[in-house]
Amino acid sequence: MSKENVILIDYDAPDDWEFHKAIEKATGDKWRVYKAVSNENHGGVLQKLIRYAKYFLVPMKIAKDHKNYNKVLAWQQFYGLILAFYFRMFHVQDVPEIVVLTFIYKPKKSFVGKVYDKFMRYIVTSGYIRYFVVFSESEKKRYADHFDVPEARFVFETLGYEDKTQEVPTCSSDNFYLAAGRSNRDYKFLVDAWSKRKEHLKIICDTLSLKSTPDNIEILADCHDNDFFRELAKCKAVIVPLEDTHISSGQLVIIQAMMYEKPVVVTENDTVKDYVDTGRIGLVIKKTEEDLSAAIAALSNETYYKEMSAAERRQYENKFSVYAMGTAIGKLLN
Template sequence: MKINKNLIVTDTKPGDDWKFDAILSEMTGLRWTVLDGGLQYKLGNTREKLKRYINFLWFPFRLFLGRKKVKNLIAWQQYYGLMYAFYCLLFHAKKENYCMIMTFIYRQRKGFLGYLQKKMIAKIVNSKYVDRILVYSQSEKEYYQRILGATKFFSAKLGLEDLTIGIEKQNRGDYILSAGRSNRDYDFLIHALLGQEHQVRIVCDALPAGRNENIRIYDNVYYEKFFQMIADCYCVVIILKDSEISSGQLVILQAMQFAKPVIVTESKAVMDYISDGQEGFIIPKDEQSLREKIDLLYNDKELYNRMSARARESYEKNFSMRSLGKQVADCFERDMRENCGKEN
């Protein structure tokens, strides 16, 4: 494992268009390098899941062993940052570096095991080994501060590299697309749209592949194949299970990149990414509202075209990788100034 002074750790190898390290280097004046954990995104079978869990334990431990070589650590994969801090706590290590954890998502579980998990997460995020934690909405920041008692959270708008490059463009396909794994309610979606006139395609590796009337489920579609499905769809629908949990932003932005209107159920977090009636619709979680908005998009071509154009425009203006890099760089430099002030 080659460890450098200013390190960004990811679970998978970033694509050529990612460039977050170059953006951060430009904006902070430091040379940032990327170290990936060697994982593949697909989680289609038990073996892949087991490899991922082992990696989440072993890779951060290797970081821990090389911690004296690192001055600044940004964990793009949250579990790398959390487990790194856990090992520092476990071995009562001297604090050697600045650590920022990105893309933090925590869903509180029920029962005694859920209680223990919450205690452990709270101990880690409140430890001296974690300096800053990034979340992707203001409501999410307030929620985690309340349940974990930590003041280290800061909110930023998620940013993505342009995934449309190299994907064959199709202005308007004929099917509805739903995708993602975290906090999705596919039972609701299937019940609402089964037997309806429009074709529906669901991409989720946590569901068994299959077909039932107008609904088809894919459990092994990733990267370019998935991006092509977004390019070929008519619109994107996201049904969230728990409105308190921040999720869905990634697929929302992917849809916006390809100029696809989005229909998403109400959540405080999604309001930072989509305006109702502009890039799509934010709806209450009821089947009639969902079917009405779908019919409206299919029947009102002027509205559809306006939302499509607005979606792409919003991505370019507010949610690029450069925009995310600037937010992270600004936070990092504020923390550096505060740390210098404390030392002086």
């Protein structure tokens, strides 16, 4: 029986997924998309336990039938990482080649963090993963130094995303600003700074809990899929306040903003320079009220706003489409 190639994802990608098409064209091989949805469970304790359980159960199924697989591309990093964990723990031979597509690691100082670090080291140094794909150039050396493995094991590719503008078209601005995302966000800074402004801000995050918010700030805790894109399509611009300056984060929302021709304002971070050409395609600012105010003032210039909006859409089409990403990853897999 011939071995198959599989892409492990944690969300419900479309049947005609552009990434899948690009992978097959670039590699010249057939790939099966294995959908194991887990990214919706970020709320209470029970939901988190269900999500973590899937991280272990899905790789277990692949590990059990490992001789049937040639290559495994893990878009959800924990599906690939824990698969390698099983292989190392049980000294499995004749295993498929694993590529972890979205490797992100943030050290934690607590006791649990120390245990997590040992767990990750056990996996990263296992030799069972061929490549760890990261979404910023700066991460390669940092991760190689942290885990004491060759830098060549980490490969930088830019993130891509499926074009949603046909399904949820862009429209004229409702004159509100939008912030979205969970990972590495500094919403405390944003809420404090925005409380002194007059413009309306919507924050889409299902894990954000605030005791009180100013009248001009609205928290949307249950806004997913097309509901999110409808808000994105209507907003004036997107704000991305990042907490840790070294952690890879914010790229997805940045690309989605570009997709909808919405100028993006993002606070300084090692990763964003690979995505934002500040002043022309988005604005990278210091995390201060003064810089945030200056960015909002700059976007009030209608000509500048329209020029940036158009440039962002071109950048998305040329560099950040999911097909472009699939082509790059396909070449890596070869």
